[in-house]
Amino acid sequence: MTASEIIQRLEQQFGSRIVDKKPEALDPFVMIAPADLREVAQFLRDDPALRFELLNCITAVDYLETDPKKKAKAGFEPHLEVVYHFQSFTHRHRFVLKLHLPRWKNDAPGQLPEVPSLADLWPTADWHEREVYDLSGVWFVGHPDLRRILLAEDWEGHPLRKDYEYPLEYHGIRCR
Amino acid sequence: MGWMEGRWEENVITTSLEQAINWARQSSMWPMTFGLACCAIEMMATGAPRYDIDRFGAGAFRATPRQADLMIVAGTVNHKMAARVRRLYNQMPEPKFVIAMGACTCGGGPYYKYGYNVVKGVDLVVPVDVYVPGCPPRPEALLEGLMRIQDKVRRMKELTKGQPLELPVPQRTGTVLLPDELADETKAKEFLVRNKEAAKPAKA
Numbered sequence: 001m002t003a004s005e006i007i008q009r010l011e012q013q014f015g016s017r018i019v020d021k022k023p024e025a026l027d028p029f030v031m032i033a034p035a036d037l038r039e040v041a042q043f044l045r046d047d048p049a050l051r052f053e054l055l056n057c058i059t060a061v062d063y064l065e066t067d068p069k070k071k072a073k074a075g076f077e078p079h080l081e082v083v084y085h086f087q088s089f090t091h092r093h094r095f096v097l098k099l100h101l102p103r104w105k106n107d108a109p110g111q112l113p114e115v116p117s118l119a120d121l122w123p124t125a126d127w128h129e130r131e132v133y134d135l136s137g138v139w140f141v142g143h144p145d146l147r148r149i150l151l152a153e154d155w156e157g158h159p160l161r162k163d164y165e166y167p168l169e170y171h172g173i174r175c176r
Numbered sequence: 177m178g179w180m181e182g183r184w185e186e187n188v189i190t191t192s193l194e195q196a197i198n199w200a201r202q203s204s205m206w207p208m209t210f211g212l213a214c215c216a217i218e219m220m221a222t223g224a225p226r227y228d229i230d231r232f233g234a235g236a237f238r239a240t241p242r243q244a245d246l247m248i249v250a251g252t253v254n255h256k257m258a259a260r261v262r263r264l265y266n267q268m269p270e271p272k273f274v275i276a277m278g279a280c281t282c283g284g285g286p287y288y289k290y291g292y293n294v295v296k297g298v299d300l301v302v303p304v305d306v307y308v309p310g311c312p313p314r315p316e317a318l319l320e321g322l323m324r325i326q327d328k329v330r331r332m333k334e335l336t337k338g339q340p341l342e343l344p345v346p347q348r349t350g351t352v353l354l355p356d357e358l359a360d361e362t363k364a365k366e367f368l369v370r371n372k373e374a375a376k377p378a379k380a
Contacts, residue, residue: 151293152256159292166292170255173300175292 001093003028006050013043019100027085029096037099038116044086044095045121052086052095055122058129059083060136064103064162078103082115082138101138103161112139119143135160194333202329205234205273205322208244210264213251215278215312227315232322241267246325247302248318252280254293258301265302273328275321276304279311286311 001009004023007030011018017040020031032040044052061081065074084097105111112133117140118125129140130149137158140146148155157164167175184190191199207229211219222229229235238244241264253261265274276298279285284296295301305328308321358364 155255164292171259173255173258173295175255175296 001049001091003093003095006093006095009047009049010040010043013047014040020098027094027096029083029098031098031100034099034101034115037097037118038121040097041084041118041121044097049091050095051088051090053089054087055118055124055128056085056087056094058125058132059085060132060138060160062103062136062160062162066162080113080136080138082132084118105139112137114139114141116141117143117146134158137161195330197334198330198332201271201332202326203233204236205232205246205325205329206236206238206244207234207246207248208241208264208268209237209239210247211250212253212257213278213280215250215280218312218315219248219250219277219318222315222318227319229319229322232319232326234322241265242269244268245271246273246275246322248275248277249281249298249302249304250277250312252278252285252287253295253298253301255295256293258295261298261301271329271332271334273305273325274298274302275306275308275318275325277308277318277321278313279309282307282309 007018007021007023007028010030011021014032014036017036018030018032022029044050059082061083063076063081064078065071080101080103082099082101084099085094086097087094099115101113101115103113105113115138117129119129119140119142126144127149129138129143130146132138133140133143133146134148134150135158147153151159152170155170156167169175211217221227223235223237234246241247245268247265247268249261265272276282280287280294281298281304284291284294287294288296298304306321306324308317310317313321356363357367
């Protein structure tokens with residue numbers, strides 16, 4: 001199936017719940033609301049015409065311009081995007097799913113935005129979601145064991161956030 | 177040992193006990209197998225036959241800190257690893273030496289500014305004796321670092337505790353021996369002129 005056919009199939013099934021789409025992009029994608037993620041993902045995996053058996057990777061992108069001079073020209077409001085790359089061995093096609101999130105839940109700094117976990121649909125998602133939580137600070141609801149995977153357990157903050165502040169010292173070792 | 181020298185038959189050597197101990201110690205440094213990142217590849221090359229760290233008696237890489245007296249920290253040390261590095265250092269028996277190999281262990285290297293998880297130099301974690309910069313250093317550079325450690329061992333005064341030694345300590349200066357045509361300044365200048373002449377395009 002080509003990308004536009006996949007998008008068509010998804011629109012047929014979910015209608016107006018597809019928030020945004022871009023079939024002409026290099027990696028064609030659709031954007032959905034986080035609340036619909038479980039349902040759409042289940043459909044992508046189990047629909048006989050789609051059959052996405054493999055979840056390649058999960059990525060989080062932090063859209064934030066920290067430079068006040070460039071802020072006006074940035075062209076986006078501060079937000080977070082979670083990107084899912086899927087692939088099908090049966091039909092030999094791939095597809096991208098995106099989620100639009102606020103940077104902080106309820107706009108309260110420190111409150112991580114929440115996304116439903118896909119760890120029970122694709123076991124790969126388990127570690128990928130831990131990595132996204134570790135580095136970008138997204139809370140995956142329903143994950144079996146959501147803790148840091150790369151950084152030390154007692155690390156504070158999520159380093160790939162654009163407004164991350166480097167620690168001055170960690171366990172008595174100077175950091176800057 | 178002035179008056180003792182040459183009084184006995186051949187194959188009898190006179191020296192001080194301390195120098196004998198230091199000589200034995202410097203000729204069999206046992207490094208610890210301890211590669212953290214890409215510098216470890218270069219450390220392995222140094223141990224392999226082409227560069228052969230065994231020529232300096234430091235070829236017995238030990239897999240436990242309790243049998244090693246030289247720690248070659250080869251590669252990026254991150255905060256999660258720093259605690260382990262410190263623990264391994266503490267487990268080594270005295271006297272112990274540390275070589276910081278590569279830019280990362282010398283001072284953070286390429287991760288200095290934005291490496292949120294990298295320790296900015298292993299000297300913040302364990303005391304370092306010799307720094308070997310480079311990214312990664314050539315095997316020759318690591319061998320040079322090892323020779324500096326040997327210099328340090330040779331000057332140890334464990335028995336006499338600060339008493340001056342009777343014999344002068346031979347030491348390496350690290351200077352390069354130049355070929356004959358570059359030996360002094362006038363000869364070097366002549367060599368330069370000659371080279372330029374030779375490099376000129378031939379006249380038609």
